Amino acid sequence: MAAGAVELDVAGRTVRVSHPDKTYYPERGFTKLDVAQYYLAVADGVLRGLRDRPTTMQRFPDGVEGEFFYQKRAPKGLPEWLPTARIAFPSGRFADEMCPTEPAAVIWAANLGCLTFHPWPVRRADTDHPDELRIDLDPQPGTGFADAVRVAGDLRELLAEHGLRGWPKTSGGRGVHVYVPIRPQWTFTQVRRAAIALARTLERRRPDGVTSAWWKEERGAKVFVDYNQMARDRTIASPYSLRARPRATVSAPLRWEELADAAPEDFDLRTVPVRFAELGDVHADMEGHAFGLESLLELADRQESDEGLGDLPYPPDHPKMPGEPARVQPSRARKR
Numbered sequence: 001m002a003a004g005a006v007e008l009d010v011a012g013r014t015v016r017v018s019h020p021d022k023t024y025y026p027e028r029g030f031t032k033l034d035v036a037q038y039y040l041a042v043a044d045g046v047l048r049g050l051r052d053r054p055t056t057m058q059r060f061p062d063g064v065e066g067e068f069f070y071q072k073r074a075p076k077g078l079p080e081w082l083p084t085a086r087i088a089f090p091s092g093r094f095a096d097e098m099c100p101t102e103p104a105a106v107i108w109a110a111n112l113g114c115l116t117f118h119p120w121p122v123r124r125a126d127t128d129h130p131d132e133l134r135i136d137l138d139p140q141p142g143t144g145f146a147d148a149v150r151v152a153g154d155l156r157e158l159l160a161e162h163g164l165r166g167w168p169k170t171s172g173g174r175g176v177h178v179y180v181p182i183r184p185q186w187t188f189t190q191v192r193r194a195a196i197a198l199a200r201t202l203e204r205r206r207p208d209g210v211t212s213a214w215w216k217e218e219r220g221a222k223v224f225v226d227y228n229q230m231a232r233d234r235t236i237a238s239p240y241s242l243r244a245r246p247r248a249t250v251s252a253p254l255r256w257e258e259l260a261d262a263a264p265e266d267f268d269l270r271t272v273p274v275r276f277a278e279l280g281d282v283h284a285d286m287e288g289h290a291f292g293l294e295s296l297l298e299l300a301d302r303q304e305s306d307e308g309l310g311d312l313p314y315p316p317d318h319p320k321m322p323g324e325p326a327r328v329q330p331s332r333a334r335k336r
Contacts, residue, residue: 008036010043013081013104017111024063024115027246030269035242036110041273042240043103045253045281046117049239050106053119054085054097054127056235061113064244070118074098079108085124089233090318099124115242116251118235121191122184129184130191131290134236135166135198136229137176140211142221148176149259151210151223154202156256162295167283170264172243172251177236179283183290186297189321192230194296196312197303199225214313215329228315239283242269253283 005018020033039046057071073095074084082105084096097120100106109117121130135155137148152168155178159166166178182191199212202225211222229236237243237251252267252275267275303309311323326333 006033008040008107010040010104010107011102013102015104015107015111017107022063024060024113025246025248025269026063026065028248028269030248032111032113034269035115036107038242038269038273039106039110039240040103042276043106045276045283046106046238046240047100047103048281048284048287050100050117050119052085052099052101052123052125054087054099054122054124055120055238056097056118057109057112057114058116058118058244059113060115060244064115064246064248068244071114072097075112079105082108083124085127087120087122087127087233090231115244117238117241119238120233120235121230126184128188129186130188130230131182131184133164133180133182133191133194133293134229135178135180135195136171136226136236137178138171138224138226139174140216140219140222140224143174143209143223145170145174145176145264147209147223148174149262151202151206151225152176152178152259154206154210155198158198158201158205162299164291164296165289167253167286168256168259169239169251169253169283170249170262170267172237172241172245172249172267173264176259177251179286180291181286181289182293186293188230188232190297191293192227193300193311194293195225195227195230197296197300199227200303200309201299212312217329217331227312231315231318233317234315240272253281255282 006020008015017036022032060068083099085099086096121132137151139148164180166180168178203210203212211219211224213219239253241251243249248269250267250272313327
């Protein structure tokens with residue numbers, strides 16, 4: 001073992017951590033070893049969010065103040081015990097991404113400078129049919145976390161009206177994420193359509209506080225329901241992922257009754273392991289549920305037939321999709 005490295009016992013598997021004293025979060029003095037030990041402390045929770053999922057690593061080899069990159073393809077030197085899955089990008093190209101199946105995979109990735117894990121909403125057995133509907137409530141300039149929390153409350157009620165249940169978490173920043181486990185029988189296009197139906201309904205119920213507008217110039221000081229997080233190859237930071245923020249905040253799973261009094265800064269590299277030791281994974285029961293999207297897709301059908309509300313723009317890296325409106329910024333379209 002190289003000088004200065006340490007070895008951690010991770011559920012019976014030895015994982016080497018090189019340069020353990022390297023500073024990753026200068027503002028608070030957290031090191032690479034601190035990151036590895038954080039992930040060891042919350043291993044069961046983070047693995048629940050990653051298990052068997054193709055996962056992109058957001059790597060910060062020199063810490064949060066250095067350069068970073070997203071690694072989609074499994075790197076060279078991938079351990080033989082860490083499986084991969086082949087995923088298809090919107091471009092039609094393919095890649096083999098790592099699919100964690102045990103806690104050691106998380107610590108192994110942390111040793112490569114991975115601070116944030118970005119899993120696909122699919123499992124490696126079927127990479128074309130999501131098993132999670134993920135709703136990203138993204139506060140725009142002029143709004144904040146408290147606004148996202150209010151919209152999350154509306155979302156909870158709306159989901160219940162359609163026989164669905166969501167599990168909320170902080171984004172690690174100003175936003176709120178809500179996950180709904182679903183049966184893996186719908187395509188990305190269909191699940192995205194369900195997300196659009198939710199976004200439009202929330203926008204109608206809280207017009208002064210919610211927007212589904214893809215173009216930033218049209219959003220205003222509202223919470224954007226980012227329906228495109230359900231487009232193929234779009235991912236959200238996993239539960240328990242560290243974020244690249246000076247305080248080393250965490251995308252922290254919460255119970256609904258905690259959300260109103262929560263603050264993103266309360267959940268970080270130091271506090272979340274203490275919380276986890278006391279409460280365990282508060283989203284552990286999510287794995288026992290798998291809901292249907294029939295009701296939301298019927299809602300989308302009604303929105304289209306009764307109100308003429310069809311598709312919305314895709315992200316710029318996607319090919320033009322059937323029925324998609326012009327992918328042109330409104331101000332530019334007016335000039336033309």
